[in-house]
Amino acid sequence: MKTADEALQILVSSMRPITETERIPVVDGLGRVLAEPVISPIDVPAYDNSQMDGYVGVAVEMNNALAPLPVSQRIAAGHPGAPLAAGTVARIFTGAAIPQGANAVVMQEQTRSEGENSIRLLQPVMPGQNIRPKAGDLHRGQVILERGRRLSAADIGLCASVGLAQVSVIRRLRVAVFSSGDELRQPGESLSFGQIYDSNRRMILALVQGVGCTPVDMGCLPDQLSITRDRLQQAASQCDALLTCGGVSVGEEDHIKAAITTLGTLDLWKVAIKPGKPFAFGRVGEAVLMGMPGNPVAAWVTFCLLIRPALLTLAGSRVNPPVGLRRPAAFEWLQPDSRQEYLRGWLDPQGGVRIHERQNSSVLSSVTESAGLVEIPASTPVRAGESVRFIPYTELLH
Template identity: 40%
Template sequence: MGCCDAPGLMPIEEAMPIILKNTPVVTETETLAIEDAIGRVLAHDVSSPLNVPPFDNSAMDGYAVRIADLNRSLTMPLVGKSFAGAPFNNEWPTDSCVRIMTGAQIPEGCDAVIMQEDVTADGESITFNVELGSVKPQQHIRPTGDDIKTGQLALEKGTRLSARDLPMLASLGVATVDVFRKPIVAVFSTGDELKPVGTELQAGEIYDSNRYGMRPLFDKFGCEVIDLGIIPDNEELLHQAFEKAKSVADVVVTSGGVSVGEADYTKDILEQQGEISFWKLAIKPGKPFAFGSLGDALFCGLPGNPVSAFVTSYVLVQPLIAKLSGESQWKEAPSISAISKSAFKKRPGRADYQRAIFSVNQDGQLEVESTGNQSSGAFRSMSLANCFAILERERGHVEIGETVQIQPFSSVMY
């Protein structure tokens, strides 16, 4: 048996397909004004109802000409102007030109625009400082539908709308979109030792920090979060919390109670009320991660240690939420190679997500160094980090100068 085949420790690459296979996509939809749809996931394809641009327009400030006229004379009179929103609609005599601004509609018959830097103006007499035959048909003209054509697919179903998408929808005249409803995530922390921030700690107590990492992560991922607070290590209270959570949520996410301590009831209650697909992964930090179902809700039991809870939320729960939301284009942040500036301690057996800081040195080379303390309870090292150094299951210690794979934090962590 290899180091990675320890009983009960499932590799992430085996766990993730199980999670996604058992995760449905929400089916309910709602219609929103585009200004309210940022971060939401499209429930239907959006095709363009018009051409963009809707007319041939100038790509430059300059002069609209007919090449045939230009080939007869490089000096001609100015007979009018075409501005954005105020096109030239007058009769256009032969052997004359029209002043035109960027974005303005091309006058009928125009087949080129000469930019103003290539022109000498003497009152209403315009001389073009170009060589005969050098002006090409459609020069500096943006044709109708150059960006997108009527009926062309603009955005696919399953797209999570970003600040880049909304202006594009507005340019098409699309005022509303159909989106999937927000997934509902119920979260709570478990443990007698946990106390709310703002209260005074007694002997043996610590502040509950995990929900302050989970909730914004899910908020920024477009979920409706129901925060059930802190549940003590009391079997009856935990039963009640689970019953309430599974009745209102698509996903129940807890932290704590999935280890092997005498007061870790979460796993036991899950076995009574639901079903466990797996428990304990070959990941560090975050080995005691449980996944299963509670009635119609999914369940993710995160470890109680703050860094473990955050890492498993980011690595394992985030893809689940993406699929549940209907997002079809979600991809894990890419891993890239970097040279280690510091040693990384590691034992073979589990994939290790170590907190690290990447930078670019004066030679343009990507480097990475540890944030220091990698204890699963040391959250300051997460706050200092801007990436994970992902060390493979079978890998041991990493020395200075070795190549490691890093994963810069995605925008949901900022």
């Protein structure tokens, strides 16, 4: 069996990123992958401007003034002022352009009013003080965002700050999502004895959407090889990737593996992690297929660790592996598995790592009641106080 790192390397290296692009409004860019670098067409700021409300003048004149300084004009943001008259200051507001001839801003709290139109400084002024210089943030022609970056809200703001209304992005991946099993019923239906609700497919559809892909709900596959094969083949003709949940174990009614080998290639079978051992990766036609276990926590873990980075790579995105945190264990784990384990846990107020009391892979509430995964190396017992790696869900799903 491959380790988690080995399996991830196989998945990522096997992806052939899509290349089709489209131009979209910047405002619609959240989560989209840039198809080309974003280059600033302007300097930001485009002119020297005031960092705060106050008075602008010439530093040496303000420092050497023996009498109150006359206020010769008022300059608001968006309303350029006239060149500064010698021996005077101008009232200026945050973001307003520095007038020609001035080189320092003194904040209003460091001045005292002397009559209706003059002030006196309460402390010395330095040249350049409280001035945001032209191009101090970005300069014209600068690459501000690299190709392959998934746009964040801050990135969208940055694009807008240089006047861009549109960006070129890679088209969204179409990802087919299947569940599998005759025991599954859909939410809203009545359950008979031995049946359960199809929760995994809803969860995976939401996770796929969170990655920035277009999820395609393909429903639930029955425990019949011929139907499974036909529906996978149909989905492969419409989508870039196929995700299945359940049907990849060794049971007589688990047909996903058999369907893959009939339709295409099976490149990975089983991964040495707990939960998540029954994991499949292959191809059906031009589409990649990744099969998750049917237990919900195992599906969650394999999506976070393996499927998400694979989908991002296929979508043309740069992938940053999770770093995690090293923190002392506030628990004991004295009977480790021979596979690398991922426990559900969280950080306590003292900075220690605690784990959910129920670690069974069927207990989905252990995910909703935790904040991340606790990595336990294979065959490694953990005692209280020993350092463990905690990986927040915010890193795994960002």
